Each structure stands twice: as C-alpha cells, then as structure tokens.
Amino acid sequence: MKLKRDLRKKSKAEMQLAVGEYHAKAFEATEDLALKYGKTVDDIHHAIRGMDTFKRPCSTSLHNAKVWCYAQEINAGREDGQKYKVNAVAVMLKNSTRFNAMTKSEATTLLTEFEAYKAAKLQAMPRLSLAAAAREVNTFTKKMEVELDAMRERTSALVFLVVARSDVADTLRPGIYGPNEALDYFPHCMSMTGHQFTLKYDHWALNCDATALDVGYAALRKETTGLIANGLEAKVGKKVIMKYSDYDAILTYHGYELIGWPADIPFAAPSNLATVDKLRPLRDALLNGTCRWEAMSTERRAEHAVKVAAAADVRKKKEPSDKGKTRSEAAAEREKCKHDEGGANEGGAKKKRRTNLLRLTEEERAEHIRNCEAKKKRRQRAKLCGKDFISEEDQPAVPARKKRKRAGEEDDGAVAKQKRPALCDSEDGEYTPAQEKGKGKGKGKGKGKGKEKEKEKSDDDEDEDEEDDKSSDDSRSDPDLPRTHLPYSAQPSKRHREHYPHFAATKKIRLADRDKAKALRKAALAGSDRSALQQKIAARRSPQKKAPGPCPAPRPLKRLCHGAITDEFWLRGAFENDL
Structure with a gap:
C-alpha cells in the first residue's frame, strides 16, 4: 500500500x-498570437477557452464518414x-x-468527401413540383411558429416571421407568424393589420427587381460611402471622419487599415470614382466581407x-x-554692400539698409x-506740380509783378490794378451761387435783372482787369507751373490745407485781394455823387423794413387731393393777401 x-x-x-x-509554453504562444494580430492576452485566452468549451454538436467525425461510405457501397443497386x-x-x-x-491519408480523404456531401445537401435544392415546395414551406413555418412561441416564453423576445412569394407561379400561401404581442405592432403603429402588411410585402416581392436597385450611380456612391465610414466607426468605437486624402493619419492614430x-x-473616395462599373465591385466587396x-499588428x-517618416x-x-x-568677414562684406551702389556678394545684390x-x-x-x-523738398514740390521734380534752374521765368506780389512788395499803382473778385460781392464776403449765376435775392420774379445789374457794375472794371489777365495768361497756360489761384468753388478742405500748405497761402492771398477791392469801391462811392444805378444797388443791399400791419383775416382752409388739411395753404393765402 505504501508503495502504491x-x-x-x-x-x-x-x-x-x-x-x-x-x-x-501556452502563455508564450498566447503572447506571440496577441502581438501578431494586435490583440490583448485576455482576448486570445477567451478565444481559446471558447473553442475548447463550445463545439458544434453535428461536427464531422470519421465514424460518420465510414458509415456513409459503407452504406453507399452495400445499398448500391437496391430499391428504396x-x-x-x-x-x-x-x-x-x-x-x-x-x-x-x-x-491516415485515406481517412483524411474520406472526411473531405463526406464534408463536401453535407455542404451540397444543405444547399437549397429545387423540388420536383410547386406543390412539393408549398408543402415544405408549410412544414417549415409550423416548426418556426412553435419555436417563436417557445423563444417568447424563454427569452421574452418578440419576433415575427413573414412568408411571401418570389414568383407568380408559386402556389404557397403568404402568411405572417409570431406572438400576439408582436402582431399588435401593425394596427397600433402602421394602421393596418398583419394580414394587410403581408399582402403588401408579397406584392412588393413579386414586382421587385433586385438587379434594378443598384443601377443608379448616386445610390451606389451613397451606399459605398456609408459602408466604409460605418465600418471604421464600428471598429474605433467613436465617430471618425474618413478622409481618403489623409488615410495615413487614420492608420497612425487609430491603428486600423482597410484591406481587400x-x-x-x-484607392480614392467613392465620389471620385466616376463610373458605376468601378463602384459596384467595391460595394460588393464591402458587403461580402472581402x-x-x-x-494593424x-x-x-x-x-x-x-514609411511615413x-x-x-x-x-x-x-x-x-x-x-x-x-563674423568679421561677414560684417566687412555687409559694409561694402552698403556703401557700394553696385556691390553684390555671392548671393546677389542686397537691399540697401537705413543709414546708422x-x-x-x-x-x-x-x-x-x-x-x-x-x-x-523735391517730393513736396513734385506733389504740388503734379509731375516729377523740377529744379530751380529749369523753372520758367515769372513776371516781375508776380514776384513782387509773392514777396508782398506792392505799390500804390499795383493796388489800383488789383482784380476785383467777381464771385464775392456780398457785404459779409461769403460766396453765393446765386451771385455767380447773376440772380438777385428775389423769389423768382425778374430773374434776368440781377444779371444785368451785375454786368453794368463790372463794365467799369473790365479795362483794369485786361492788363492783369494778359500778364497772367502766360503763367496759367504753362502746364509745368503749379496752380496758385483756385476758384472759390474749388476751395480745399481743412485736411487738404494741412497736408498742402501751398493752398492755404493761396486762400489768404485771395481774401486779402477781396478786402482791398471792397475798401476801394466803398471809398469811390462815398466821394462822388450817387447815380440812379448806385442808389438802386444801395437800396437792394439795405432795404427799408415796413411797419408791421394788422394780421389779415385767415382764408378758408384748402385741402390736398388726398383729403389731408395742412397749414401750408393757410400760410400761402395769408402771404398773398399781404402782398
């Protein structure tokens, strides 16, 4: 006993x-498998345990293969x-x-033949008649009805089965089978009974052409794009944008590649595949798992x-x-390029830097x-002249009178010959467009009278203006000279005067000429007898005000064409009555 x-x-x-x-050894082999296929060790252990524990009950065995082969030999030539x-x-x-x-080799060959026989037997074999096919469908559906009820009791799952014809020659009867809880879905949610749904499905199955469903290019492209994007999201576990132009980034960061x-x-986006002949094989490969x-391992x-690096x-x-x-050589080279106009180093001419x-x-x-x-100064002068810089030696000759005028040296004779500004004739010296057009201060009556009076007034000074115009014609006709006299209608703005002081000085000269001309006119009128024309001019400039009279009775109110009453018509009637 002790020995045992x-x-x-x-x-x-x-x-x-x-x-x-x-x-x-098994642990080492598991680690090798996990490293090879990019899985964890637990995943490999789970797969091994599942293969060992769960086996197919109808697996192919050598004994069954021998029975099948021996039965064919002894039953050959016998009746049923x-x-x-x-x-x-x-x-x-x-x-x-x-x-x-x-x-061993004969046993392997026998097993291969037996598996091929079983695979052929499992395939759908056509019946000899349509009646036989209908009986098989009835038998199958009865078994499925029992299984569906049993599964409802065991797992509380709701499943229904719909049977329909695929050819008008079939004699089987369309039907729907399932628990009552599953069949209640149709009247509550689809507003039809299960039988009506079966008939509609049967009608669709009879008229459905599977080959015509994927003819459209847009449908194929949409389906292919969805299969690729949804497959990537299912693998990664989150929403990932499939960018075909940045496919290497998906391989690097997520570790999944599209094979087959x-x-x-x-390899391009389905939208870039322009023909259906290219989209259909890709869609079929995605559907069958190829x-x-x-x-990635x-x-x-x-x-x-x-490869990416x-x-x-x-x-x-x-x-x-x-x-x-x-550093010393580079500094010497920079100094040489800076002082020499044509200096250049090996890299080409360098840009001239600012002088230190x-x-x-x-x-x-x-x-x-x-x-x-x-x-x-040259830049400022070029801006004023409107052209490139013109040196002082090349400037055209300026009349002596204009030189004295610019320098402010004017004698008594020159003052008498000053041109009177024709556009500023009011007392306050402001420019009025009405005076330019020859209009008076009236309200529209006698539009030509103001112009005639202004013309008579300026006849006395025309002789004096001719000499000044002749002396200035040469300078104004020369396009190279700057414009030193601007009309009052084109006076520059404040901002323009700040940037271009030449125009501000021009305005001061014009204002001084205007004031002097007004003073001379007043002195001439005060020392002589006033003519009838001068009296009219004085009366127009300082009219006598009438004493205020009694307020006239208001006229009846007038109405506009659309019926609204305003004060405008009452005021107009009062004004006409006063006149």
Whole structure:
C-alpha cells in the first residue's frame, strides 16, 4: 500500500510539473498570437477557452464518414424498400476489415468527401413540383411558429416571421407568424393589420427587381460611402471622419487599415470614382466581407510609421548669405554692400539698409541730413506740380509783378490794378451761387435783372482787369507751373490745407485781394455823387423794413387731393393777401 501511495504521489508531482511546463509554453504562444494580430492576452485566452468549451454538436467525425461510405457501397443497386438502415450499416461496419485498417491519408480523404456531401445537401435544392415546395414551406413555418412561441416564453423576445412569394407561379400561401404581442405592432403603429402588411410585402416581392436597385450611380456612391465610414466607426468605437486624402493619419492614430480593396480600382473616395462599373465591385466587396477594416499588428504599425517618416516632405531652408565666413568677414562684406551702389556678394545684390547716424562722422552726418531735406523738398514740390521734380534752374521765368506780389512788395499803382473778385460781392464776403449765376435775392420774379445789374457794375472794371489777365495768361497756360489761384468753388478742405500748405497761402492771398477791392469801391462811392444805378444797388443791399400791419383775416382752409388739411395753404393765402 505504501508503495502504491508513493508511486501515486510521484506521478502527481510529475504531472504537475508537466502541466506547469505546458502552461508556460501556452502563455508564450498566447503572447506571440496577441502581438501578431494586435490583440490583448485576455482576448486570445477567451478565444481559446471558447473553442475548447463550445463545439458544434453535428461536427464531422470519421465514424460518420465510414458509415456513409459503407452504406453507399452495400445499398448500391437496391430499391428504396430494400436498402439497409443506418443502424444496420453501423453494425455491419464493425466486421469490415477495409474500413478498420485505413491509413491516415485515406481517412483524411474520406472526411473531405463526406464534408463536401453535407455542404451540397444543405444547399437549397429545387423540388420536383410547386406543390412539393408549398408543402415544405408549410412544414417549415409550423416548426418556426412553435419555436417563436417557445423563444417568447424563454427569452421574452418578440419576433415575427413573414412568408411571401418570389414568383407568380408559386402556389404557397403568404402568411405572417409570431406572438400576439408582436402582431399588435401593425394596427397600433402602421394602421393596418398583419394580414394587410403581408399582402403588401408579397406584392412588393413579386414586382421587385433586385438587379434594378443598384443601377443608379448616386445610390451606389451613397451606399459605398456609408459602408466604409460605418465600418471604421464600428471598429474605433467613436465617430471618425474618413478622409481618403489623409488615410495615413487614420492608420497612425487609430491603428486600423482597410484591406481587400479591389486591385483594378484606384484607392480614392467613392465620389471620385466616376463610373458605376468601378463602384459596384467595391460595394460588393464591402458587403461580402472581402474588403473590410482590420486592426494593424504591432509590426505593421511600426513599419507604417517608418514609411511615413521617410516620405515626409522636409522643407529646405534658405541658405544664409554669410555661410562659411567668420563674423568679421561677414560684417566687412555687409559694409561694402552698403556703401557700394553696385556691390553684390555671392548671393546677389542686397537691399540697401537705413543709414546708422551713430556710426558716421560729424561731416558725414551733416551731409546726410542735408540730402534728406533736399529729397523731402523735391517730393513736396513734385506733389504740388503734379509731375516729377523740377529744379530751380529749369523753372520758367515769372513776371516781375508776380514776384513782387509773392514777396508782398506792392505799390500804390499795383493796388489800383488789383482784380476785383467777381464771385464775392456780398457785404459779409461769403460766396453765393446765386451771385455767380447773376440772380438777385428775389423769389423768382425778374430773374434776368440781377444779371444785368451785375454786368453794368463790372463794365467799369473790365479795362483794369485786361492788363492783369494778359500778364497772367502766360503763367496759367504753362502746364509745368503749379496752380496758385483756385476758384472759390474749388476751395480745399481743412485736411487738404494741412497736408498742402501751398493752398492755404493761396486762400489768404485771395481774401486779402477781396478786402482791398471792397475798401476801394466803398471809398469811390462815398466821394462822388450817387447815380440812379448806385442808389438802386444801395437800396437792394439795405432795404427799408415796413411797419408791421394788422394780421389779415385767415382764408378758408384748402385741402390736398388726398383729403389731408395742412397749414401750408393757410400760410400761402395769408402771404398773398399781404402782398
């Protein structure tokens, strides 16, 4: 007894040691699988345990293959009633030496043939008649009805089954099967009974052409785009925008790649595939699983990262101009380029920089300041003239009288010859457009009288204006000279006068000429007898005011054409009565 116990303990210890070695090897193999397929170790363990625990109950076995093969041999040539049953064939198989002494290769071949027979048997085989097909459908639906009721009781799931014809020659009867709770959906939500829904579905199935559903390009493109985008979101677990132009970023950040893309179709967005012949194979590949999203392994991600890094576009920086030179050499080169007008280094002509006054001597600084002031004056003069700079030597000759006028040296004779401004004739010296047009201050009566009076007034001064006009015609006709006299209607604004002081000085000269002309006119009129014309002018400038009379009686109110009464008509009637 003791010997048996010792042997049992020894064998148990050896078994535990062997199991430990097996687990160590299995763990290493699991890690290799997880690393290869991009999964975790727990996922691999779960897959292994599922394969070991859950097996198909009708799996193919060598015994069933032998029974099938032996039954075909002994039942060959027998009629249906004389064939051996399966149990009898299994008993007879025990005495068969050929099947009991099969080699491994023969057993493998037999299993392959038996699996092919089972696959062919499971496929839908057409019946000999439509009546046989209808009986099979009835049998199947009865079994399914029992299963649906049982599943409702076991799992509380609501499922219904709809059977319809696919050809008008079929003799089966359309129907709907399921629990009552599931069939209550149709009258409550679709406003029809289950039977009516079955008839509509049967009518649609009879007239449906599956080949005509995917003919449209827009439908194919939409379906293909949705399959690709939804597949990526299902794998990643969140909403991801599928960008075909940035496909490498999806591989890098999410670790999923689209495999099985058809070789004869370029990899691009479905919207860029312009024909249906290119979209349909891609859609079919996405539907049958040939083209799908798969997780990238660790080696695949590392390989892709190296590929992306190698293909990155490295921007080349501009080569510095002082490359290969010391600081002193580069500084000397910059100074040379700065002082030499045509100086250029190896990189080409450099842009001239601003002069640093701190590095210049006193003489160079003074000369630089003078040059800047001269440039500034030339620019201002060019702006005023409207052309490029004109030197003082090239300026055209100016009459002596104009020189004295600009310098402010005027004698008594020159004052008498000043041109009277014809556009400013009011007492306050303001410009009025009515005076320019020759109109008086009336309200519309005698429109030509004001113009005649103004013409008579200016006849005395025409002789004096002729000499001034002749002397200034030459200067005004020269286009190179600036305009020093502007009409009052074109006076510059305040902002314009600040930027261009020439115009402000011009306005002061015009105002001074106007005041002097007015003073001379008043002195001439005061020292002589006033004529009838002068008296009319004085009466027009200072009219006598009438004493206010009694307020006239108001006239009846007038109405506008649309019936509204206003004070405008009453005022107009009162004014006419006063006149």
